[in-house]
Amino acid sequence: MTEISTIANATNNSFLDALERVRPEFANLSQEELLPITLDPVTAAVTMRGALPKIMAMRPVIETLSNFDVRALDKLEDYLRA
Numbered sequence: 001m002t003e004i005s006t007i008a009n010a011t012n013n014s015f016l017d018a019l020e021r022v023r024p025e026f027a028n029l030s031q032e033e034l035l036p037i038t039l040d041p042v043t044a045a046v047t048m049r050g051a052l053p054k055i056m057a058m059r060p061v062i063e064t065l066s067n068f069d070v071r072a073l074d075k076l077e078d079y080l081r082a
Contacts, residue, residue, distance in 0.1 A: 018078040018079070018080075018082045020076070020077075021075075021078050022075065022078050022079060022082045023082075029042060039044070045080050048080055052077060052080070055073070055076070056073075
């Protein structure tokens, strides 16, 4: 196996692992909780991936928001990979 294919397999596994971690949560969403997709998912994911370090740096401030479940922030990277 070449170095490139080893890296590709590891990357694919990380995406699959993320999907398996969030799959139960996604499966439990009701029809009412689902929203129509009105943007390009790949562009949105790439943009969020780039912003992730700055978002995570703001975690202490985000934790103070009373109407935000910080567990969603903790799972953001898995959501992006899934």
